[in-house]
Amino acid sequence: MDRNTVYCLLCNKPQLSIWNHLSRVCLKDGTAQEREQEASRAKASQKLFSREGRLWSVSELQEFCKDATSCTKLCSRLQSRGFIITDTPQTFPTQSFDKKEILALAKKDIEYFHQKLVGGDCIPNVAMTTFRQYCEAILMLQHGLTAGAVQELSVQDWMERRASLRMTIQEEELLECYFKNIRPVYLQNQRAGSDDGGRFFLGEGGVPLTNPTGDVQRLRARYLRSDTEDPAAGSASHSAGGVETSGQARPISTKRLPLREWDAFQRTFPVTLNGEPPSKRRCVQAGFPHYRAHYKRWRELQLKQRVQHILVFLTPRSGTGCARRGNAPQRARVQTALDKETWSTNKPTVDAVLRAWVAPQPRIQDSPSLMSSISEQKWKGLALKDFGEEKGKGVIALMPFNKGDVVCDYHGTCITKAAGNQRRQSGSLFFYRDECHRADATASPCACHLHKDSYGRHMNHCQRNPNVKPQRFTMNFPAGPRESVLFIALRDIVVGEELLWDYGV
Template sequence: VQQWLDRKPVSGGATILLAGPVAAGQSFTLSHERRGPVSLKEQGRDKGRFFIGKCGRPLSNPSSDLQRLKKKYSPQASGSVAEADSPSTSTGQPPGASLSDPLMGQTPSGASRPTSGSVRNWKAFCDTFPVSLHATPPTKFQCVRAGFPCHMPYYKKWRKAQLSQRADYILRHAVGRQGNRPTEAAVQRVAGDYQHLLPCLLQQSWKGLSLKDFGQAKGKGVVATMPFSKGEVVCDYHGELISNSVGNQREQSGYLFFFANRFCIDATTFPCGCHPEQDTFGRMLNHSRHNPNIRAKKVKVTFPDGPRDALVFLARRDIRVGEELMWDYNIKRQSFRGEGKDLAWLDE
């Protein structure tokens, strides 16, 4: 992810410099840069795997999926699939029967169009055995007697059409939930429960974030590598939990977070004692007074040693991939007895 964020644009694409003990110093250029959809939706959904499926679940074997995708859409494979799915004319079966999803023999864009005989044969099958909600599927004997010796493709398509009709009927006539409905207070109470964040808080394994160097003037910051919805938890401000009085004694530190005069979190020590081999994202978030996209919130989480307060950052709005995460420090250049008058970035 970090190598992708550090890509350098070139004419017609982008160059990516590889890192690591094997590929150190090597690079490759993408002729056309394409950004695909991102499926990771919540913290911890990927289970530590890089490739994620369309539904947001991790792929167990991405190389096998790519091979199947290539086989499915290659011209030779698509022809063989069509032959396998369509009834064969050499066995006396009605020619050109189509098993495509639409009912009347139409195929998705890019696929070969069925012959007129295919449409007529399917229409003839439907005329002989009309599809309805309560109709009984035709038997093999009935199909053969009606002139459809290889009936199985038509039978499966008939059942699929009936299932679609039944699903539409249920959705149109289904009544609303009457009993055992949760109250509004119960829904709000569950929505405000942050106990599911405990593994992320303990391991500091926040997904969808990466550090990026913005140059000498700004330094490092945090960017999103997956989209965040409004109100979604992004990360926490990790550090030593101390009282306000102790925090005032350590005021010379630049990583003190005072929250509503209730408590203070000191993230000065890097790396922290509980995570000696990793940097935490909360202390690297930059300031924006006019365009912040995240905000701080105090939550109560039950840790192994008992309930404790924690500070998490929530998305103020929908956040796009590649967007820098910033929050308002609530300080101005006039703060700290005027010591920050030369810090113009505080007013940005």
């Protein structure tokens, strides 16, 4: 090609004189200024291509070309057309490359959802799971951690020893994003009586993972599917908002919907309580080829919304006396509530509503889950953090707390005022105001939990802007009433915030 040849970016053809070409063909009706701009754009593009565009590295190609054979073919084709290929290995790597390729294939999706999470957006559940699986895969495939080590990784390891993992900045950002945005959601899902064990990786229900190897396999299955389009192409082309509009997409299951495509679909056609899913024509016109899978998932989410709507309707409001607190609603009442709606299709059944029903929260004093947390000293969503010499340890939130939530207790023995005054030198006495008793948390570990350090005694002081306050409750334990001091959130608390209370000193 002549060194003056420039590709016209409007017709994508090589031109010996771009200016003449634009004035005669592609911009013959344009102004001189428009031609000038277009010619500069084409020349700049040509320069960029000569400087950088011919250069490809094998590792870059491996991102798009999943198996070694295709990658070898692609390299030789590009070389035959004048491209320069760097870092060509003697033979293409086999085993280790095959394993790691999943990181490259899923990368675009993960980066997309990373942006969303960092920007404060919610992402679909399936995207959260994939994101977590990707983080596990980074540690196992890129950094050689065993499945056991990934499973055992603790929150303290992450907060204090993550440097030893020697991750890249981007890898560290992804794992921190999981920690700050996804793990807290899982913790909030946790059922009473379950325990996160202080582990870094949790399943959707807020309990430790049991099978990181299986997770990496599931990640592979999502991206290395053989019965649909090339996953790399799927990931790259299904950009948010619009995707392949030409050609027939083969039907796929809802589980295999490209993640970003579903996310974009939900934003384009939000699921509403009384709406209809979009028609196939609208769906395809908007650039979403997998109509059936979208349609099915849209209806599944609508059904969930409808179940929740009926449950809210059936929840007793104070003073109405329509159902006794704590009792599941009667079938007839559920049926009546359903009959009041105008839904003719996608209508939940009475059984589905009853299955989703959860008993309303009992009063603090009667809450079995709080009593269990107090006796077992298991409080979720908290961690100890070392703030350095002067301040020492403190407690931080690992999940959001709402104003009024019980965060943890001040675990100590109840002693008399006189005994408390004698031990006053200690920094771990809690003084009930205008009462004749003290809570003493001096002993650590305490006699009742020899292997545990309680959170309450490590909470630091803040006079100006405390976010929790201690409050005394008489808890109605089955064995009899017991005095407890509970820390209550004074406002909404976000992940990573230190919990502080006003010592009143």
